[in-house]
Amino acid sequence: MTELIFEKSRKGRAAYAQYPQFSSDTGIPEEFLRHSNPVLPEVSELQVVRHFTLLSQKNFSIDTHFYPLGSCTMKYNPRVCNQIAMMPGFADKHPLSFENHSQGFLSSMYELQDMLKAITGMQAISLAPMAGAQGEFAGVAMIRAYHVNRGEKNRNEIIVPDAAHGTNPATAIMCGCKVLELSTKEDGDIDIDVLKNMVGKNTAGIMLTNPSTLGVFERNIMEIADIVHKAGGLLYYDGANLNAILGKVRPGDMGFDVIHLNLHKTFSTPHGGGGPGSGVIGVGDCLKPFMPIPIIGKRGTGKKARYRWLAEKDLPKSIGRLSGFMGNAGVLIRAYVYMRLLGANGMKRIAEFATLNANYLQSRLKNVGFELAFPNRRATHEFIITLKNEQKEFSINAMDFAKSLLDYGFHAPTIYFPLLISECLLIEPTETETKETIDSFVDAMAQILDNAKTKNTNHKEAPFNMPVNRVDELQAARNLDLTYKEIIE
């Protein structure tokens, strides 16, 4: 049974090499001092190394497994990005360092802003938001600020497709807006007629992903942009699916007024077991004054160029600061390095090969008997299959497939999202996977289906070969155990 670090602790044990030597007592008066001893580990350095190394070996990761999670873009995280971000000249710098001692960093960030402008077709970039959800927040807050600034406080309705990622409506509410849900048609495009009736004098804007969360390209995007703009609203682009169109289509050209990008998806910064991310935003001219700060500015050109922070004085109408300093600098450095490794041509190939891999996987799965959610549409960088027939006929659902795949050494695709398609798997192979990996994934899926048909395994109890069997999530919620409570002996 797995042991917690607290259970491996023994009183008085310590990693003494890490203790600084001090001589005096603090001189802080008694009434401020702590008298209780909190339970923290008491272990040797070797115990720490073993404990966390062994824990890491219980994880699936991109470095070890194929991870076709739709909408997450689990592509290879180039090692050099980490090595460069951890160079002492970057990693050891205090955020309040002088600008003229930060030109190496600031110039890289300025170039990052420029590359993102070129990729997105937007007019200005802010690197400040620390995650996609913060980027969304900044986007909607800017849209609100724009309308309020023009004397149209009443514009507080945000239109969100019913298939949207949960952060979209959650963000709109956080910004004090009302959410209007827009329906999607059977072919995967949103319902233009419904949209025409939804827009009006209270429309602040619409939040869209393109390709959509259904894995298909929103073909009517120009018409949608026209309808919303004519009604006085603005268009927000959720850039989660940029991998499908990187270097082929620019969101700015589609009519979007503000976008966010997920650097931890398209630009391969590490997922880290759940973060850190980075949700940089791009804007058109009308939203420039409201961008979150700080932003990197430049004075002079060529060898005389000097880079500096633009903050409250430079953008007096900014929606403000989102973080204590400038955002996730280390993540931005990793994304910058990645983009320099790809170059213009490398970026275009991402969209091409992500799309090739997805369409290939889609065709192969169809050929072995799975049902596509949108059989008449091209896959973008991802696509959806529905297991509703398999559930009906063989009592095997999306959850069972997900858990069974783990035994074959594959992380499951995204399950039960988007909510519109029942028993769905949203599958995104990414461009960094080989044909052989995709083929073995198809073989595994076919085998699982076959086993369900012939009742060869009890898929309700899968997985069988993982460090733990299916985890009891019901019990976890019923008997909440969020902290370990025993004392170290």
Place this chain on the structure above:
Amino acid sequence: MPFIPHNKTDIKEMLGTIKAGSIDDLFDEIPKNLLIDQLKEVPQALSEMEITRLMRKRSLLDEKLLCFTGAGAYDHHIPAVVWDIATRGEFYSAYTPYQAEASQGTLQTIYEYQTMMANLTGLDVSNASMYDGASSVAEAILMAVRANRNSDSRKVLFVSGVNCTYQKVVTTICQGQGLTFDRLPLDIDTGKTNVDELSEYDQSPVAVVIQHPSFFGTLENVDAITDWAHEMGALVIAATNPISLTLLKPPGEWGKNGADICCGEGQPLGIPLSYGGPYFGFITCKKEFLRQIPGRLVGCTTDQKGRRSFTLTLQAREQHIRRSKATSNICTNQGLMVTAATIYMSLLGFKGLRSVAQKSHEQTFKLIQQLTSINGIKTIFSGPYFHEVAIKLDHPVDYVLEQLALRNILGGYDLTSDFPQLKNSLLVCVTETKTDEDITIFAEAMKEIMI
């Protein structure tokens, strides 16, 4: 083609299966007028060798000065083990642990982290982290507004020593929520909130935010303020430095009933300074508020064979389930930073963390002694402090800082723009990484400059 493995045969076979003539065909649903040919203004690719050389040059261009600046980010020593293990591919390139059976490493690490943070802050429950200290204060406030059943107020009170940037971030993140903010006046003699004047504040806020140690490093009368806040029906939010909690009374023990929510910046726990990020924020709380906590939570449970296992739990609070009714729009936690912090805290344990705190404080005391023996330098505030001190100079601070920079010293934070009532004031900070020699170098430099 960096990172793309396909050769010509692969492409041909795959297109054959898809029954498409070319890769371009796969984009035929996109309106032709949207397709671009080339990304202009994006430079051509560099090899790994070339980009490494370029970035090494840039990283060396930016000298690291001897750092005596704190103000929310602290220059502590990070043991080699921490990032060696945190950047193992199995941690570094793992996803959010939605599939519990494939993520026990990440999940157990977070559970251990939650335990350590709850214990350190003296409260019952911790979440799996927030983006950073500043945004954690904003989320703590939004949480208090949801959780405070005894108050309809939309007013939030900051005590005097809350970091001004934190307050700015709170204003940004809480816009659109109909909240208003007050701030108690700073007592210029003590550098903290004057508890004798608390009764002059006659509003009933929904929450009171106490930063302790304050932004100035001074120690607030947390017991008196906590009890006063509770009497008004407000919830108490403590914004703290986790290293300080090894020496100072933790928020769970403040006043008669303890603070209700604790938050703050986790960077001191093994996270590199890295120009300000990525860091992580933490939130802990009393168990009665647990269902209002934002962000991810990991719970301990069993698998089908009765073995101890871990999983994300109470996900119904989060955006992917509750959508517009979620407690927050937050999706990520700072997973990699939490992994590093957990390894750091395991390595040091309570005694080790406390020795970091004590050494930092001791070195600060030594610096202040040397600096105040120089003509033209005085401490501003009387009273106890922890590892940061505000000093008054009789020269303009920006001039002094420039001169220090010429001598390779990052001399502190200029307080003038945040606190105009403190003219010519500098916030200096010393951590355990500064030796006695470093302190003497700083003092000698100041002696020269102050002439």
